[in-house]
Amino acid sequence: MENHSLALNHVFHALADPTRRSVIARLGRGSASIKDLAEPFGLGLPSFLKHIKVLELSGLIASEKVGRVRTCTLKRENLSAAEKWFEQQRLAWQSRYDNLDDLLTNLKGEESEN
């Protein structure tokens, strides 16, 4: 249980960052070398490697070094049922609150017209 909640925290932390989400999305289309992954972000290699480290800790990706090239792979199976459910809940709340933002904007508009 404790290990599970630890992994869960790592997964949320991993998915909280836009760079890391992009890396995950890119790896969803197939494995890639760290050099290729880093290229679109314009980050220095050390900063980029920190992101890779976080993703590896979460268990969402794995990397393997062959010769001088380190290749990363997405580990879809490590998103457990509970993690998927929590992620769905997070997205649902986000969507619900985006609706509320829009409603509040409309209501404030109606108020100032009166």
Place this chain on the structure above:
Amino acid sequence: MKTDALFDFLVDKEKSTITIQRKFAARRQLVWDCYTKSELLDRWFAPKPLTTKTRSMDFREGGHWLYAMVEPSGQEYWGRMDYQTIRPIDHYTALDGFCDDTGALNPALPRSTWNVTFLDAGTQTRVETVVSYASAEALEQVIQMGLQDGLTSTLERLDELLATLS
């Protein structure tokens, strides 16, 4: 891309709680109204692409809101929110549960407690919602149901999210 106004979503598996924090660009009375008047709840409560439909609303301690979240296909998912304590415009607690369209609760499924707090944040309002389940088993049961239920299939799935983020 829309920036999330301090959107925070925390899961505590040990306590079986989910805590959601969010800031809104409106004063507290207006945000409170959006949470407590059914004609306003109908305009935001269900996540896209679902919509909200109210059958009845009795916002007082001991009263309840009977509502459905409706899929574009017309499929309805009924719920009722039983209000326990109400402190306008600071705080309310409620019991959320799955039911049918008459409001009869599904006894097989655990209910969750909502603890909702509204705070001034300058000219804005911060809302904290703590959703608690009675036990880890209760939470597990809801997860199992949620993953089989059609409702979640209409919400963005993680795989789809991953496919669109690039």
